[in-house]
Amino acid sequence: MMISKLQKTTRSVGAMRHMHRSGAEGLPASAQHAAVERPAPEETVTASFGRFISGLKARHLTPTVLRRSKRMMLDSLGVGLLGSTTDVFRLALRHCQEMYAPDDISSVYGRSGTKLSPTLAAFVNGVAVHSMDFDDTWHPATHPSGAVLPALLAVSDMMPQNRKPSGLDLLLAFNVGIEIQGRLMRFSNGASNIPKKFHPPSVVGPMGGAAACAHLLSLDPSQCSHALAIAASLAGAPMANAATQSKPLHIGNASRLGMEAALLASRGLEASPLILDSVPGVAGFNAFYEDYMPLPLYLAPDEGHSFLIEDQDIAFKRFPAHLGMHWVVDAAASVHKLIVGVDSGTVSASQVKDILLRVPRSKYINRPFPECEHQARHSFQFNACSALLDGEVTVQSFTAGAITRPELAALLSLVRVEHPEDNPANFDLMYGEVQVTLDGGDVLRGRCDTFYGHWRNPLTNESLRKKFRSNAGAVLPREKVEGLVETVEALDELPDCTPLLLKLQ
Template identity: 75%
Template sequence: RYYELFVLQKAVRPAWAARGLHQSALEVLKCPPPEETVTASFGRFISEMKPQHLSPVTLHRSKRMVLDSIGVGLVGSTTDVFELALQHCQHVYAPDDISSVYGRKGTRLSPTLAAFVNGVATHSMDFDDTWHPATHPSGAVLPAVLALADMMPAHRKLSGLDLLLAFNIGIEIQGQLMRFSNKAHDIPKRFHPPSVVGTLGSAAACARLLSLDPSQCSHALAIAASLAGAPMANAATQSKPLHVGNASRLGLEAALLASRGLKASHVVLDAVTGVAGLSAFYEDYLPQPLHPPGDGGHMFLLEEQDVAFKRFPAHLGMHWVADAAASVHKVLVGVGPGSVSPGEVKDILLRVPRSKYIDRPLPASEHEARHSFQFNACSALLDGEVTAGSFAPAAMSRPDLLALLSRVRVEHPHDNPANFSLMYGEVRVVLNGGDVVTGRCDTFYGHWRNPLTSESLRRKFRHNAGAVLPPERVEELMEVVEELDRAGDCRALLSQLQ
């Protein structure tokens, strides 16, 4: 009977097996022709977008992103992790004096290495902008397009509007890709999103700045997909800023390789059965074509939803508990100067989303502290706010702060999902006398639902850029960014970054 069954199986053996093909290979053979793929639609979109498709709202918001990203990059150039990355590039690679480095007058690197170190600077303090679904959009794109603009020959003059169009395309590609997955809406668990969609966003922006044709733009995205990905295990370490630096650098490399004719999969963004493209990162990935602009133009996602700008350098989730704890501080101390005494506090309860990598009871480094609900809540409770100085070694080792940290408990309510659009932060403090003071934050100041005013954003920029530039240069740089869409040559911006 076994023999009879074997013969029957041989008799009905499918054609794909008879030809020596695995079934997954058959699925590749069934792929739609390149011109009909989702990947091809993204390539056409990148190639065919024009400056007139940028609405006044999109231009305004993207210039705010450029200003903030440059500011956090400049202050990030003062950090240890930036210095290590810069030394590595200077010592390991042959010098190639083309592209500017944030905050280092006279220092230039090859375009890809400049994109890398400036991307590292942007994320070195976790001070850069955040979008929803969750990613850091600007840091992966802006350093790449700035480095590429530095690389362009003198006769190829790029306007400020050219730069903004490429930047916005890089942001748009990230936003569109993130919306193809429901899991992307939650605080990540497996991989850091900018290391995936940021790499493709950088490739898209650079492909546009290089004026690649639709097919080359598609290949740039596919090449970038082979260079993407970083695990969340390196969150809260010095290696996390490398994720954004690599996204910027490798996206630029992908576009340059595509410009030389290197080809890759024409279905990398598609949902082809048996072939993993972006679905390797998002299991529920369900893509849709991205239609090029018609007569009515294209409305960028940035027009529908602003980004979040951080008031202090820490993971975005920290801003909810910091604001909630600051409101408790205000009740206990009042509006004026003063500090909460740990001797008055019996118990501190944080009601926050469940997210393991930002639940850190006793952080041992500044990078862990930037990813600790407990640390940021206690810092705000003690001082009434969290600032860049809160993560200095002396501030982190204060006895009063350590005493408060020892009294923290954490709960994860079912109605508080790990989602930047739906979460809240609640801090409940029980005093020794039995009184209970509770603070709650549903939308912190700086969130896309409650954006920073222009004055607040400019104040943040002055503080950050002023760490490395003289005051007059800081003011000039703000004006250059404000007028960027009307600048005939973007080199006016490039010259201001050192």
């Protein structure tokens, strides 16, 4: 029954894609602009977003946008493949296989021959992406790719073979999903800081996933607006579940629920036409942000729409932990070098008398003695001490054996934390400082203002590909890994995205 329903949806989706393209692109250029891009009088913010989602065209994507979004896709695929080896991913996959009738439609990262229904595939693949907190981060703080790409791949799997999206279709939809998340977060000054109440990807993520899928399905502007409004009713997760196995569910749900919202809108389900507007007495998206001040979103009439990703790059992580950890790790690694010199080696706890961290005030990443890998990924103290001991933090730093090392425990007991007034909990303004007093009295200091991988100091293509090859190579054979690198690099020239889908298994 489930398969027949999805096949029916697939047929209707394919029909919509055909009708939308032939209907819109058959108009004269002036009529297309009037129907899609020119703002209507007194248009609501919500309606303007719907028109943007529906109206984006290939001409709006600049070379910079294409290059940066391909990098995001490659990194997200790599961390998702590596994440498919984790316990939390296996739990989520087993749950979906045992609780729901199997539907052989959409692929699962790193599992050749394993397929689920499209929404469940979007869910488990989203969980994989965030299972190690290794996915990309933006400012204001959110994890943008994991909420969008798994949903788009699942929808692509769902479509009939003769209507598979092209690589450029996929890139267009992906950038829609990224842009919507960024615009929504920039409507609030409070969103710029490290969150305290809710995990941002669980709020803006479903909105981005819904927007991306709505575009890929060629929904009309009204349906796109309804998709956003439906997604808003499926959004939100409290910060209390950070540093637990449930945090990866936030990304999985963002991907799944965003896709669900778009599919429901395609069937005709309606929701508030003012969900993104700030209207007295109407609690829409402003329920999440107290200082929410939205603006309409319009496409440029011709080429070169001003995308947020063009103005600000993405942060790519070099090791699997909360982004805030990357500042203290680089600072502590510099102190490690001062202690051991040019020779590689491990610092002994007996050499150290005191460790002082100067970091932003953020309760959920201030964890003096983490007891599991998820807590360790969210601990200033753990990551600073790991880097001080070993000179770096890697995937292996969060294994059970590494977390329970006596030398690490000894260093953790020496840590003090200060929160300077000039060090805000803001990924664009913060710094990390590590001061180590040695047993002989010498005081060594390390400071990081911008780590390698931050949007101000982005990873080179070589570094990004090295990370991808290491992550994907833990699951896939070398030829598939290299094939994915080549496929993503030439994605905008791919007439059919099927080769990308096949290489992920």
